[in-house]
Amino acid sequence: xxxxxxxxxxxxxxxxxxxxxxxxxxxxxxxxxxxxxxxxxxxxxxxxxxxxxxxxxxxxxxxxxxxxxxxxxxxxxxxxxxxxxxxxxxxxxxxxxxxxxxxxxxxxxxxxxxxxxxxxxxxxx
Amino acid sequence: xxxxxxxxxxxxxxxxxxxxxxxxxxxxxxxxxxxxxxxxxxxxxxxxxxxxxxxxxxxxxxxxxxxxxxxxxxxxxxxxxxxxxxxxxxxxxxxxxxxxxxxxxxxxxxxxxxxxxxxxxxxxxxxxxxxxxxxxxxxxxxxxxxxxxxxxxxxxxxxxxxxxxxxxxxx
Numbered sequence: 411x412x413x414x415x416x417x418x419x420x421x422x423x424x425x426x427x428x429x430x431x432x433x434x435x436x437x438x439x440x441x442x443x444x445x446x447x448x449x450x451x452x453x454x455x456x457x458x459x460x461x462x463x464x465x466x467x468x469x470x471x472x473x474x475x476x477x478x479x480x481x482x483x484x485x486x487x488x489x490x491x492x493x494x495x496x497x498x499x500x501x502x503x504x505x506x507x508x509x510x511x512x513x514x515x516x517x518x519x520x521x522x523x524x525x526x527x528x529x530x531x532x533x534x535x
Numbered sequence: 536x537x538x539x540x541x542x543x544x545x546x547x548x549x550x551x552x553x554x555x556x557x558x559x560x561x562x563x564x565x566x567x568x569x570x571x572x573x574x575x576x577x578x579x580x581x582x583x584x585x586x587x588x589x590x591x592x593x594x595x596x597x598x599x600x601x602x603x604x605x606x607x608x609x610x611x612x613x614x615x616x617x618x619x620x621x622x623x624x625x626x627x628x629x630x631x632x633x634x635x636x637x638x639x640x641x642x643x644x645x646x647x648x649x650x651x652x653x654x655x656x657x658x659x660x661x662x663x664x665x666x667x668x669x670x671x672x673x674x675x676x677x678x679x680x681x682x683x684x685x686x687x688x689x690x691x692x693x694x695x696x697x698x699x700x701x702x703x704x705x706x
Contacts, residue, residue: 432667437660437674441681444656448649455645473611481606481648488652510677517649517684524645526638 435499438509443495445516447488452523454480460532541612545705548604549696556597556693560686563590563657567679570669584666591658591682598651598689605696610644612705622703635702639695647692653685 458465458476468479522528538546566587569575575583615621626636660678661668668675 429667432664432671434674436663440656440659440663441677444652447652451645451648473615474606475614477606477610477644480645481602484648485652506673506677517653520649521646521688524642524649526641530637530641 433501433503434506434509435502435504436496438502438504438506439492439495439499441509441513442516443488443492445513445520446491447484448517448520449523450487450520451480451484452520454483454523456523456529456532459529460534462534539706541609541705544604544608545700548601548609549693549700552597552601552604553693556594556601556686556689559590559593559597560682562586563594563682564679564686566590567661567675567682570675571672572669575669580666580669584661584668587661587668588658591654591661594682594685595651595654595658598654598685601689602647602651605647606644609705613640620706622699622705625703626699632702635699639699643692643695643699646688650685650689650692653681653688657682657685 454468458468458480465476468476468483470478470482566583570580570583570587612618613621614623616624618624623636623640626632626640657678660674660681664671664674668678
């Protein structure tokens with residue numbers, strides 16, 4: 411619902427407490443999918459450092475090099491996992507705390523995987 | 536006083552989308568922080584929701600614009616092996632500057648992509664809950680933390696980008 415629609419409603423209708431509760435599932439799907447995208451980016455960054463054949467395979471375009479494959483696949487993982495998780499969770503109410511912690515863990519692992527000191531430790535000689 | 540095409544794209548990537556990103560972050564964070572019962576009237580919730588939608592989607596669009604232009608337009612010039620004046624070549628030519636590429640650019644080019652993903656989650660959350668976000672204070676706090684995380688990640692990438700451009704600009 412956009413702001414214009416909200417404005418068109420009578421003010422008393424804008425009172426929020428009488429409406430059916432919103433399921434947390436769709437937002438949980440969005441959070442978890444973001445975590446998956448970040449994790450895939452971290453894994454691919456580390457794998458590309460560890461293996462020159464993986465690095466070459468990830469060079470989808472010459473001008474951008476392996477970064478093109480890493481980012482394209484990570485964004486694809488995010489874009490594909492989001493609707494799948496959305497369909498799975500849309501009518502459910504997973505515990506928000508668990509979803510936040512799971513997302514934080516996935517994002518932190520993704521951040522670690524993209525940190526040069528970490529992924530260069532696996533660098534192919 | 537003029538800029539080359541490449542310099543213009545570097546400006547669009549760093550300063551154009553970057554400025555929009557900062558502006559949207561400030562507005563979005565202020566909106567999320569103050570969206571608490573007792574601080575906002577019913578009419579205020581409607582107005583605040585509109586601003587939050589604008590701020591969070593603005594930040595998401597700016598973040599996507601930054602990484603897409605950075606990776607697909609500016610980065611090929613940065614790493615062009617055929618160009619002896621390419622920033623990557625210049626940085627790696629000296630031990631004193633090699634770390635700007637080996638650590639700075641290597642971190643920046645990867646970590647930056649996490650920012651738009653996180654920013655999009657926040658924009659989706661604000662859109663999904665709309666004016667009812669004020670009823671879900673736990674969700675509001677989680678979105679605010681995610682919003683700040685997106686900004687922090689982009690801040691790392693942006694700061695490294697600014698330093699690298701200072702040492703070896705794309706020309």
